[in-house]
Amino acid sequence: xxxxxxxxxxxxxxxxxxxxxxxxxxxxxxxxxxxxxxxxxxxxxxxxxxxxxxxxxxxxxxxxxxxxxxxxxxxxxxxxxxxxxxxxxxxxxxxxxxxxxxxxxxxxxxxxxxxxxxxxxxxxxxxxxxxxxxxxxxxxxxxxxxxxxxxxxxxxxxxxxxxxxxxxxxxxxxxxxxxxxxxxxxxxxxxxxxxxxxxxxxxxxxxxxxxxxxxxxxxxxxxxxxxxxxxxxxxxxxxxxxxxxxxxxxxxxxxxxxxxxxxxxxxxxxxxxxxxxxxxxxxxxxxxxxxxxxxxxxxxx
Numbered sequence: 001x002x003x004x005x006x007x008x009x010x011x012x013x014x015x016x017x018x019x020x021x022x023x024x025x026x027x028x029x030x031x032x033x034x035x036x037x038x039x040x041x042x043x044x045x046x047x048x049x050x051x052x053x054x055x056x057x058x059x060x061x062x063x064x065x066x067x068x069x070x071x072x073x074x075x076x077x078x079x080x081x082x083x084x085x086x087x088x089x090x091x092x093x094x095x096x097x098x099x100x101x102x103x104x105x106x107x108x109x110x111x112x113x114x115x116x117x118x119x120x121x122x123x124x125x126x127x128x129x130x131x132x133x134x135x136x137x138x139x140x141x142x143x144x145x146x147x148x149x150x151x152x153x154x155x156x157x158x159x160x161x162x163x164x165x166x167x168x169x170x171x172x173x174x175x176x177x178x179x180x181x182x183x184x185x186x187x188x189x190x191x192x193x194x195x196x197x198x199x200x201x202x203x204x205x206x207x208x209x210x211x212x213x214x215x216x217x218x219x220x221x222x223x224x225x226x227x228x229x230x231x232x233x234x235x236x237x238x239x240x241x242x243x244x245x246x247x248x249x250x251x252x253x254x255x256x257x258x259x260x261x262x263x264x265x266x267x268x269x270x271x272x273x274x275x276x277x278x279x280x281x282x283x284x285x286x287x288x289x290x291x292x293x294x295x296x297x298x299x300x301x
Contacts, residue, residue, distance in 0.1 A: 036067025047078060055082035056090045063093075063102070072103030083114075092118040092126040099129070099138075108139030119150065127154035128162040135165075135174075144175030155186060163190035164198040171201070171210075180211025191222060199226035200234040207246065220247025227258065228296065236262035236270045243277075256281060257289040261297060 040061050046054035059078035062071045076097055082090030095114035098107045112133050118126030131150035134143045148169045154162035167186035170179045184205050190198035199222045205211050206219030220241050226234035239259035242251050256277045263271035278286060 036061060038067075040067040047081070050085075052082045052085040052087035052090070055079075055085075056087055056093070059090065059093065063097075072097070076103040088118050088121050088123045088126075091121075092123055092129075095126065095129060099133075108133070110139075112139035119153070122153075122157065124154045124157040124159040124162070127151075127157070128159050128165075131162065131165070144169075146175070148175035155189075160190045160193045160195045160198075163187075163193075164195050164201065167198060167201060171205075180205065182211070184211035191225070194229070196226040196229035196231040196234065199223065199229075200231055200237070203234070203237075216247035218247075223247075227261075230265070230297075232262055232265045232267055235259075235265070236267055239270060239273070252277060252281060253285050253289045254292070256286070257293045257296070260289065261293055264297075 040058065043054040043058045043061070047058045055078045059075045059082065061067050062078065063075035064070065076094070079090045079093045079097065083094055091114050095111045095118065097103055098114065099111035100106070112130065115126045115130040115133065119130045127150050131147045131154060133139050134150065135147035136142070140146075148166070151162045151166040151169060155166045163186045167183045167190065168174075169176055169183075170186065171183035172178065176182075184202065187198045187202035187205065191202045203219040203222035203226065206215045206222065208214070220238075223234050223237050223241070227238045235258050238248075239255045239257075239262060241248055242255035242258060244250065248254070256274055259270045259274035259277065263274050281289070
């Protein structure tokens with residue numbers, strides 16, 4: 001089917017997984033118990049005594065509005081105190097605040113400074129974010145080579161999103177020589193850790209026989225995994241796979257089901273195709289497709 005081939009070509013040259021602003025990490029395991037007001041009181045006492053970890057955790061609670069009202073100004077103040085002691089998660093957190101304008105005016109150059117400071121101390125999240133800043137040209141001159149270098153450093157520490165983006169870098173020859181084998185290696189590493197974007201990308205490599213031996217069945221398997229995690233492009237692609245019978249048995253009901261799920265997530269092309277397909281299905285087939293969709297889209301998935 002020509003539509004399927006078009007989607008594969010489009011996705012192979014699509015953008016890598018967007019970089020999130022970043023994540024904060026609390027260092028105190030009791031955080032998971034959820035008694036945030038008491039934790040805040042205890043940590044503030046420790047923070048006032050100069051404990052860097054406590055200062056960071058107080059900042060985290062204020063930033064997230066846990067145990068208190070959200071207060072980005074106080075979060076910034078406590079993160080700065082911890083960062084002055086070179087507590088790396090706090091340094092990274094300041095990068096996030098400057099990149100997202102939380103409690104401060106957005107300043108990409110300052111964000112890069114903090115990301116770099118944490119990245120040079122082998123903080124994987126900061127390495128990933130610094131790579132993204134280079135890739136997007138935010139706060140620094142756009143530089144694909146530097147982006148690839150920092151994605152590699154982060155990936156080598158097991159950062160899953162960095163692995164996916166490093167795979168994309170190799171697949172598209174951005175800052176490195178194009179190498180589908182290397183792309184497949186990094187996509188596989190991230191896919192095995194459950195990253196939906198990598199599962200989709202790896203599946204597309206198998207369908208197209210790039211960097212791996214061509215195998216429709218394996219390709220469909222990985223794309224189905226991504227679709228189960230509500231990846232929009234994976235759901236859309238599964239619809240066309242079922243229409244064409246590639247890696248799966250041709251089945252218009254399942255094709256309609258996957259396209260309908262993609263349409264619900266805002267894909268206009270999937271919506272148009274599902275509407276057209278609905279004219280060729282019986283009412284019972286449409287009803288069955290919606291029942292199957294309810295299972296795939298349940299909270300348990």
